[in-house]
Amino acid sequence: MGKAAKTFLIIILALAILLLVGPFLIPIPTLPGLQPPQALATANSQFVTIPFAGTDGIELHYTAAGDGAPTFLLLHGFASNLYTWDKVVNFFAARGTAVAYDRIPFGLSERLVADDWRDANPYTPDATLTHLIAFMDSMEIEQAILVGNSAGGQLAARAALAYPERVQALILVDAAIYTGGAPPFVAPLVNTPQLRRLGPLIARAFASSDALARQAYHDLDNLTPASLARAMISVQVENWDAAFWEFTAVSSSQPDISGQLAQLTMPTLVITGDDDRVVPTAESIQLAADIPGAALAVLPACGHVPQDECPEAFMEAVADWLAGLFE
Secondary structure (H helix, E strand, C coil): CCHHHHHHHHHHHHHHEEEEEEEEEEEECCCCCCHHHHHHCCCCCCCEEECCCCCCCCCEEEEEEEECCCCEEEEEECCCCCCHHHHHHHHHHHEEEEEEECCCCCCCCCCCHHHCCCCCCCCCCHHHHHHHHHHHHCCCCCCCEEEEECCHHHHHHHHHHHHHHHHEEEEECCHHHHCCCCCCCHHHHHCHHHHHHHHHHHHHHCCCCHHHHHHCCHHHHHHCCHHHHHCCCHEEEEEEHHHHHHHHHHHHHCCCCCHHHCCCCCCCCEEEEECCCCCCCCHHHHHHCCCEEEEEEECCCCCHHHHHHCHHHHHHHHHHHHHHHCC
């Protein structure tokens, strides 16, 4: 073997060792100032512990307003929280009971890390659906109108397919049905020892940025400091970075339900902003066409979170649809 070839092999070996060992040499400093969820709770905050096999239960943060039927169960999107419904919650509460909860690992719900469960991973899509039904059971909600934004819309649709008797109707808001979740090749990578070691650092770089929140709005003037502060509350909770990485590690397993949409027989309203840069508006239009009898509302000059950016137009569209639903 020539000298050049030997040098090349030594370089390759050194790079391989660096890739294999290097991540374990990088320090993971503790984030200062993180707090338990209860310390960040508002006056309206409530907590309930739902059962989940292999854990001591999962504590979910929720809010509730109004009373009587119907119950509107509000489901937020990826890297978001229940506060995205703040501008419309009273609208729903005036028409029944409005309940919103933080899906793990977001908002002020409990952040589970690897030692907190013994069996099934609580962050998988199947587990997320189990949490929804367990939450409904714990709150004694027999049936609800599910109102889901983005990934919350996908969860709402999956719940309607799996438990149609629990879903009175659907309001799918810029729902991530056709696209969403990490590509399939991500799971093997993020579950390597090296990336699991660096996971909290990667999570901090992603989730501490307001880039996703900014992408979700048609007009950044509508992203008020209060909205941005509510969106970023997740990164103030203890263990948020480790929990976010655990969630990321299974995010490529999102089920494809696009071929089952014709099975949705309950009344459905699809809402989208006309400038959704996260879930393209065309996908929501297709969604309304693929669900039998679904109504469609396209809100002008609005992005991915119309309930926060365009609440008046959002409430008008929902009110018109509800009027026909309960006439």
